[in-house]
Amino acid sequence: MKIVIAGGGRVGSVLAARLVAEQHTVTVIERDSATCTRIFEEVGAVTVCGDATNPRTLDAAGIATADVAAGVLARDPENLAFAMLVRSMSSARVMVRMLDTSYREAYRLSGVKELVAEAEVVVAKMSTAIDFPQVEGSLPLAGGDALLFELAINPRALVAGKTVAQVRTMEGFPRDSLFIGVVDLEGKTMVPDGSTVLRAGSTVILVSRREQLGQAVKFLTAEPVHASLTPLMQALRKVDFLAPLSDEELTVVARGAEFLQRPAGSEIFKKGDAGEGFFVVLAGEVKMMGDGGQLVGTVGPGGFFGELALLTGEPRMATSVTTHVCELAVVGRDDFRTVVMANPSVALEMSRILGQRLSRAQGVPPPSVKRKGLFGR
Structure with missing residues (x-):
């Protein structure tokens, strides 16, 4: 032309x-x-x-x-x-x-009739990227009422290995979303039909109503909850400062946990160590020891310890030792912080809960002055 x-x-x-x-x-x-x-x-x-x-x-x-x-x-x-x-x-x-x-x-x-509103395109793309970091690229359509977007298929996703037809019949898939392209591992783009398989590592291109974008992204990135995570999920749901987290966010925390087995008499950490994670007891018992070997407390199945050092950044306040053979789950700082800091409202609520716990632990009423946020911020 x-x-x-x-x-x-x-x-x-x-x-x-x-x-x-x-x-x-x-x-x-x-x-x-x-x-x-x-x-x-x-x-x-x-x-x-x-x-x-x-x-x-x-x-x-x-x-x-x-x-x-x-x-x-x-x-x-x-x-x-x-x-x-x-x-x-x-x-x-x-x-x-x-x-x-x-x-x-x-x-x-x-x-x-053919207008490209530059500001609207930029704002739509940036707001989508902020709200949905999993989305690799997006383009507003129909005046912003619809979005074309790209999303990589995670190998652990429930939809990985399934056909387009199977995915569209799964409960939770937004019916108004439409697959219009699939980019394979070699970078070749194809127009999908019902028999096209969504392979791990490939990128799907969809059109969705803007109000259904969150549902579409959540569905396409959902992962199965492994059976070994169920006890940990139940224990984490009892942790007061994790209460603001949604089930999805809590699942991310659980998936990032490391599972350990320790014989009786094993030292998990000692007083003064840096707090790089907190621990959930899945089986067995852990005793917390203060100065001079004084018993501070014990933690049994479903209990947790070491969280204050993780949240405040202060050194460990006690030494932890297993009294029986123990199965532990360790939630690391990085995984925990990634989830919490992605949601400022959750971080603020957790700061409030942490402040109340620290006040009760010290036996003083909550101060009226503004506290520092999580991780010393």
Whole structure:
């Protein structure tokens, strides 16, 4: 196709390079002569140095025989003038980058139907990336009411190895979401049908209503809960400072845990050690020893210890020793912090609960001054 681009800035240059690479005939209109020279030499597009809102310049660029006219000038008034002139001089399809959405109606009245609202695209992509870090890329559709997005299939995901037809019949899959592409491990893209298998490591491309994006991402990234996690999940749900976590967040914490077996008389940690994790007793018993070997307390199945050092960053306040053969689960700082810090409201609630616990432990009423947050923040 023959394509005329108004504007040789960053967007215009990249667009011209892509279209030239796809074997289209491209002409770029740009006021700056140095930019014209650079695009001609580096991109290989024909350039016309001049004003894209001047009919004579458009005529010199061959607008009368163009198939597509794209306006990517720096200001909406210029793009609007370019679009109106093109429509008066040519039958080319007109598409425009809209910088200010207040010009939407003016573009509509001038007959421009193909608008790319730059700010809306950027905001939609960034907000999606913030809310759903699992999403690798996204593009708003239908004025933002729908989203096209990419998501890698985790090897542990429930949907890994299943066909598109099987996934669509599974409970919890949002029915208005549609698979439109699958990128395999070699980077080849295919249009899926019902028999297409969602292989681990591949990337799926879907279209979903924006309000259902969270449900779609949650469903496609869900992992089976291993039987060995069930006792740990039950124990973690009893931990007061973990109460603000959702079931999904608590599952992430449990999956990151390390399982240990220790014989009787084993020292788990000693007073003064750095607190890099907290422990849940799944079987057996652990005694907590203070100065001079004084017994501070015992922790049995379902109990936990070592959490204060993890949360406050302070050294261990006691020495822990197994009294029987013990099965323990260790929740590390990094896994725990990843989940908590991804949700500021959860972190604040946990800080409040921790403050209350520390106050009760010290036998003093809660202070009225603002406390530090988790991890010394």
